[in-house]
Structure formats: C-alpha cells, structure tokens
Amino acid sequence: MDKKIAPGFRAEAIQKINEKHKGNDAETQANRSLEALQVLSSLTTQDLRQDLDIMHPAGRIKELRGRGFQIQTYWENYPTASGKMHRMGRYVYMGKKGDAHE
Numbered sequence: 001m002d003k004k005i006a007p008g009f010r011a012e013a014i015q016k017i018n019e020k021h022k023g024n025d026a027e028t029q030a031n032r033s034l035e036a037l038q039v040l041s042s043l044t045t046q047d048l049r050q051d052l053d054i055m056h057p058a059g060r061i062k063e064l065r066g067r068g069f070q071i072q073t074y075w076e077n078y079p080t081a082s083g084k085m086h087r088m089g090r091y092v093y094m095g096k097k098g099d100a101h102e
Contacts, residue, residue: 005040013039014051024053030060034069037093045088046078061091070094 014036021032032052036043048057061071072092077085 010040018052026060026063029054030063030067033057033060034064037064037071037091042090042092044076044078044090048091057091058089068097070097 017032017035017039021028021035023029029052033043033048033054036048036052043052045057048054048060054060061073065071070093072094074090074092075087076090078088080086
C-alpha cells in the first residue's frame with residue numbers, strides 16, 4: 001500500500017507542490033492535496049496538515065472524491081507528539097474513475 005519514497009525526493013516534491021499551488025482557498029488546497037497524492041501515492045492526515053497546510057484534510061479528500069478521484073482511506077495508529085497513540089487516516093490515491101488503466 002505505502003511505497004517507500006526517498007526522504008529527499010519527498011521533501012523536494014512537497015516544496016514544488018506548495019510553490020505551485022499557493023493560497024488557502026478550498027479549491028487550491030484540494031489541488032495541492034491531489035497533486036501530492038498523485039506524486040507520493042499516499043499521505044496521512046498529519047502529512048496533509050503539516051507539510052501541505054491543509055487544515056481539514058477529510059473535507060478536501062471528500063471534494064476530490066466528488067470530482068471522480070478514487071482515494072482509499074486506511075486507518076492506522078500513530079504516536080502523537082506526547083507519545084500517545086492516535087488513530088489517523090492514510091489516504092491512498094487509486095486513480096480517477098473512467099481512466100483506461102482500471
């Protein structure tokens with residue numbers, strides 16, 4: 001499900017996506033989320049908030065699904081900064097409905 005991506009590539013990709021999709025309106029946030037999912041294959045709620053400045057990841061994912069993008073949610077446990085385990089979504093990009101590779 002989650003392919004390993006070199007940290008340098010990931011950081012560079014995130015930086016380019018943030019530079020390309022500036023702004024905080026919902027559409028820009030959704031586009032930033034989509035491109036990051038397409039490039040990196042999967043992101044957690046924390047990744048979207050911390051790295052891509054998406055404050056309501058579930059809302060942006062719902063909008064992308066409404067636009068025909070197939071995004072699976074997997075629930076995983078991650079430690080918080082205080083060390084407590086917290087259930088968090090991992091969003092995995094599966095393509096767009098109607099794409100030829102389906």
